[in-house]
Amino acid sequence: MKITFVLPTVNLSGGIRVASIYVRRLTELGHDVVAISPPRPRRSVLERLRRPFAANVLSQLSSSHFDDKAFNHRVLDRWRPVIDADVPDADIVVATWWETAEWVAGLSPRKGTKVHFVQGYEVFDWLPVERCKASYRLPLHKIVVAQWLKTVMEREYGNTRVDVVPNSVDHRQFFAPERGKQTRPTVGFLYSKAPLKAVDVTLHAIEALRREIPGLRVVSFGDRDPPRGELPDVEFHRSPAQSALRDIYASCDVWLTASRSEGFNLPAMESMACRTPVVSTRTGWPEEAIVNGANGWCVDVDDVVGLARGARQVLTLADADWRAMSQCAFDTVRHSSWEASAAAFERALLGARERDPLRVGANTAQPFR
Numbered sequence: 001m002k003i004t005f006v007l008p009t010v011n012l013s014g015g016i017r018v019a020s021i022y023v024r025r026l027t028e029l030g031h032d033v034v035a036i037s038p039p040r041p042r043r044s045v046l047e048r049l050r051r052p053f054a055a056n057v058l059s060q061l062s063s064s065h066f067d068d069k070a071f072n073h074r075v076l077d078r079w080r081p082v083i084d085a086d087v088p089d090a091d092i093v094v095a096t097w098w099e100t101a102e103w104v105a106g107l108s109p110r111k112g113t114k115v116h117f118v119q120g121y122e123v124f125d126w127l128p129v130e131r132c133k134a135s136y137r138l139p140l141h142k143i144v145v146a147q148w149l150k151t152v153m154e155r156e157y158g159n160t161r162v163d164v165v166p167n168s169v170d171h172r173q174f175f176a177p178e179r180g181k182q183t184r185p186t187v188g189f190l191y192s193k194a195p196l197k198a199v200d201v202t203l204h205a206i207e208a209l210r211r212e213i214p215g216l217r218v219v220s221f222g223d224r225d226p227p228r229g230e231l232p233d234v235e236f237h238r239s240p241a242q243s244a245l246r247d248i249y250a251s252c253d254v255w256l257t258a259s260r261s262e263g264f265n266l267p268a269m270e271s272m273a274c275r276t277p278v279v280s281t282r283t284g285w286p287e288e289a290i291v292n293g294a295n296g297w298c299v300d301v302d303d304v305v306g307l308a309r310g311a312r313q314v315l316t317l318a319d320a321d322w323r324a325m326s327q328c329a330f331d332t333v334r335h336s337s338w339e340a341s342a343a344a345f346e347r348a349l350l351g352a353r354e355r356d357p358l359r360v361g362a363n364t365a366q367p368f369r
Contacts, residue, residue, distance in 0.1 A: 002090035003349070004112065006082050006100045007037035010064035010073075012223045012239070014266050015119045018145070018167055019096050020065040022117075025342035027072075034072045036086055041079040063223075063239075087111045092349050098122045098135040105138045113356040115349065116140040118149055120263030124196070133157075141352035143345065145264045146285055161355070163348035166285070167264045168341040169333055173242060174273035176250035181322045184217045185315045188252035188276070190267050191222030191236065198281070201258040201304055203231075208308040213315060221248055249274035253322065254314040259283050260301050269336065272296075272329040277322075279310035295329040 005023055010016050019035070027033045066073045076086060082103045087093060090112040095104040101116045116138070123132045136142075136157040143163045144150050153159040187209065189202050210216050221237040237248060249255065255271035255278045262284030269285060271278055278296040280286035281303070290298045297310030317325065353359065 001092060001349070001353075002032045002088065002112070003034070003092045003094065004087055004090050005033065005035045005094045005096060006087070006104050007035055007066075008097045008100055009040050009079070010037050010066045012063055012065060015096070015263070017065045018119060018264075018266070019117070020071070021338055022342060022345055023066075023071060025338060026346065029342065029346060031346075032090075034074060034088060034090075035066060036074045036076070036082055037066075038076045038079040038082070082107075084108050084111065091353060094349075095140060098127070098132045101135040101138055101140060102131070105140060109358040113349075113353045113359065114140040115352050116142050118142055118144045118153065118263075121149060121152055121261065124261075141348075141355070143348045143352075147288060148284075149263065161351075163344075163351065165341055165344045165348055166336070167266055167269065168336040168338045169266075169269050169273045170338055171273060174246050174249070174270045176246060176274040176276075178323070179250070179275065179326070180319045181317075182217070182251065182253050184215060185213050186217040186219060186252045187254050187256055187311055187315070188219045188248060188271070189256040189258075191220045191226055191231065193224070196259055196261045198258040198260045198302070201281075201302055201307065202256050204304045205256065205258065205307040205311065208304065209311055209315070212312060216315075219248060219251060221245070245270065246274050249276050252276050254279055254296075254311050256307065256311055257281065257286065258302075258307055262286075269333050272333045273336075275326045275330045277314050277325045277329045279307060279314060281307070289332055291328075295325060295332050 003026060005019055007019060023033050023035050084107055087107060089110045092115060093104055093107060093112040094115045094117050095101040096117050104114050123129055136153060142153050142159050143165055144153060145165065145167050147164055150162045150164050153162045187206060191199060206218055218233065219235045220231065221240050223239050225238055226236065240248065249271040255276050257265060257268050257278065257280045259265065259281055265284040265286055268278045268280055272295065278286060278290060280290060280298055281301045282298050283301065287298060290296045292298060297313065299306030299310055
């Protein structure tokens with residue numbers, strides 16, 4: 001099939017990473033896949049004068065998961081909505097964010113059956129809430145990454161047909177041999193300035209842990225440098241190579257994630273693939289996958305005490321008990337694979353295409369394999 005992914009400005013975020021994986025995998029399955037996105041909005045002269053150091057931030061954000069020249073990625077001439085003239089006639093066109101859902105909804109039927117790939121519930125105070133909610137009511141077939149999103153789409157927005165295609169982990173990239181506890185108790189976390197990632201909560205929990213576990217080692221990684229003094233005594237890795245991530249995960253006895261909202265939470269899955277138990281808030285995939293005391297612990301959002309308690313319970317296990325939890329974490333994701341997820345995504349696209357009431361007269365470039 002001919003498939004078009006309509007993206008927001010691309011970057012190193014998890015959502016863009018997942019979209020890039022599906023673009024690559026569907027291409028490998030024999031489909032003709034194009035990705036289209038606008039560039040980053042240009043700052044006005046006044047903004048540049050007011051914020052002279054913003055260029056340093058933008059330079060850190062200029063990379064993206066679509067930098068590989070192997071992608072058929074088309075970037076618009078300037079930031080603006082994607083319109084018919086930008087999009088080839090195709091079988092499927094996939095929106096990947098609430099704003100791109102608005103754009104896709106306005107495209108001609110010739111551009112393909114319209115699908116909204118929902119990776120999170122994008123209803124936040126800093127966004128136009130009513131427009132975000134309205135995007136979920138648009139007549140686009142929904143593919144979501146977790147069961148909780150399917151429930152929201154059905155109950156809140158009346159979407160009667162929603163496909164769940166969970167994210168996965170590449171076991172060729174994320175793996176680790178069986179091991180015991182680290183010689184020095186070690187906790188890890190993902191650094192982000194996004195308020196939803198709740199790094200402030202993570203740091204408060206780590207502060208509590210340090211009072212109870214002298215010599216605690218803390219490691220972290222992120223796509224930008226933290227402000228000076230924000231991560232005291234933390235071994236921080238800025239934009240590590242993908243091949244280095246498994247060593248970071250595997251160097252930890254427990255992985256902390258304190259997010260206030262998650263569509264999925266790939267780092268939690270990746271850390272389990274590297275045999276590291278996870279202590280997480282009840283958001284996204286961890287809420288569905290973690291069994292307390294077996295492969296980690298789940299606690300309420302913004303629960304600093306609970307997060308620290310869960311991490312302490314993992315860190316203070318006897319070595320044999322920690323090994324059992326580590327094995328259980330690995331077993332949780334053992335059978336996950338991007339090959340399986342891509343095949344499920346492909347089937348979901350086929351189902352959307354077959355049920356499309358506007359399919360008659362639309363371009364059908366090649367039969368679905």
